[in-house]
Amino acid sequence: MLIVATEAGAALNQVHRIDLPRVVLVGRGVLESLGEVCQELGLERPLVVTGKTTYKVAGRRAVSLLGEGGREVQQVFCSEADLNTVERVKLEAESMGADSVIGVGGGRTIDVAKLAAYDSDTYFVSVPTTASHDGIASSSASIKGLGRPYSKRANSPIAVLADSKIIAESPYRFTASGCGDVISKAVSVRDWRLAHDEIGEYYGEYAGSLALMSSNLIRRNAQLICERLEEGYRTLLEALVSCGVAMSIAGSSRPCSGSGHLFSHTLDVLAPGVALHGEQCGVGTIMMAKLHGLNWRAIRESLRVIGAPISAEGLGLEPETVVQALVGAVEIRPDRYTILNKIGLNDESARDLAGGCGVI
Numbered sequence: 558m559l560i561v562a563t564e565a566g567a568a569l570n571q572v573h574r575i576d577l578p579r580v581v582l583v584g585r586g587v588l589e590s591l592g593e594v595c596q597e598l599g600l601e602r603p604l605v606v607t608g609k610t611t612y613k614v615a616g617r618r619a620v621s622l623l624g625e626g627g628r629e630v631q632q633v634f635c636s637e638a639d640l641n642t643v644e645r646v647k648l649e650a651e652s653m654g655a656d657s658v659i660g661v662g663g664g665r666t667i668d669v670a671k672l673a674a675y676d677s678d679t680y681f682v683s684v685p686t687t688a689s690h691d692g693i694a695s696s697s698a699s700i701k702g703l704g705r706p707y708s709k710r711a712n713s714p715i716a717v718l719a720d721s722k723i724i725a726e727s728p729y730r731f732t733a734s735g736c737g738d739v740i741s742k743a744v745s746v747r748d749w750r751l752a753h754d755e756i757g758e759y760y761g762e763y764a765g766s767l768a769l770m771s772s773n774l775i776r777r778n779a780q781l782i783c784e785r786l787e788e789g790y791r792t793l794l795e796a797l798v799s800c801g802v803a804m805s806i807a808g809s810s811r812p813c814s815g816s817g818h819l820f821s822h823t824l825d826v827l828a829p830g831v832a833l834h835g836e837q838c839g840v841g842t843i844m845m846a847k848l849h850g851l852n853w854r855a856i857r858e859s860l861r862v863i864g865a866p867i868s869a870e871g872l873g874l875e876p877e878t879v880v881q882a883l884v885g886a887v888e889i890r891p892d893r894y895t896i897l898n899k900i901g902l903n904d905e906s907a908r909d910l911a912g913g914c915g916v917i
């Protein structure tokens with residue numbers, strides 16, 4: 558779906574383009590519809606990008622379903638989300654004359670497939686095997702080697718098939734991380750509104766409301782998620798897709814990436830590979846919520862019920878690393894105005910904040 562809309566308050570000749578997925582399937586067993594969905598979209602020469610483990614979980618089945626329609630389908634494995642891998646997949650897509658790149662795997666595989674599709678000017682189809690972050694339906698991808706720890710824009714997926722049966726079989730830690738990423742929107746939407754009030758940045762009420770609603774829904778369904786019930790998984794997947802849609806409507810990651818994310822990006826530099834993106838965002842959100850004057854205790858409680866980390870120890874980090882990340886977060890992405898610009902943190906105030914929230 559393509560909507561061309563005028564931004565609220567912008568001159569009528571200023572338009573912004575909103576690209577949304579054309580097909581979104583969420584539920585048990587939706588992987589089985591992959592062939593039909595590609596048929597419907599006219600995708601005839603797909604390249605499947607998958608990981609070694611995710612191949613066994615869903616990649617092999619995806620290739621077989623796509624082959625049933627007489628399509629020329631090929632597969633490529635990826636283990637890293639770096640620029641070399643993206644280039645390798647892009648060349649593969651070009652050499653087979655692919656019309657689409659289908660990412661079947663976890664966050665890294667999805668990001669590689671998304672960027673390779675963008676670089677080879679083909680359609681991207683997202684088939685996530687984990688629900689660890691909102692990249693499953695968004696237009697942005699996190700890739701190593703860009704010289705910055707935050708994401709790069711690409712195209713939104715033309716289709717998303719989020720199979721809750723597959724997600725339910727993935728390690729629960731990924732699911733809890735995805736919840737942390739969604740819950741963090743409570744703060745990112747506040748940061749966005751603050752940027753609007755303080756520096757006149759464009760604020761989209763619709764995109765902001767959608768991201769906030771997703772955060773509230775996850776918090777309300779925390780118990781269902783921790784009990785690992787189908788309804789909980791579906792709610793999470795729908796929330797992750799909605800966050801992707803909110804970013805597409807906003808035309809940037811603004812509604813979904815605020816000060817909690819800046820804290821997480823800083824940790825990615827200070828302590829790479831220790832905790833997951835959504836886990837870090839969740840802990841950051843507890844502290845940023847306190848800075849915003851929000852009910853940070855309620856946010857912490859939701860994360861606790863879900864089983865996501867709520868402390869430095871839970872993240873596997875030293876307390877001092879958390880303090881350094883709090884102080885450094887304001888520098889990591891200077892173009893993104895958040896509560897951290899309004900309330901400058903130094904070593905002492907950062908330590909007080911983290912200590913006051915029980916994070917250290």
Ligand SMILES: [Zn+2]
Binds near residue numbers: 691834
């Ligand atoms: Zn995120």
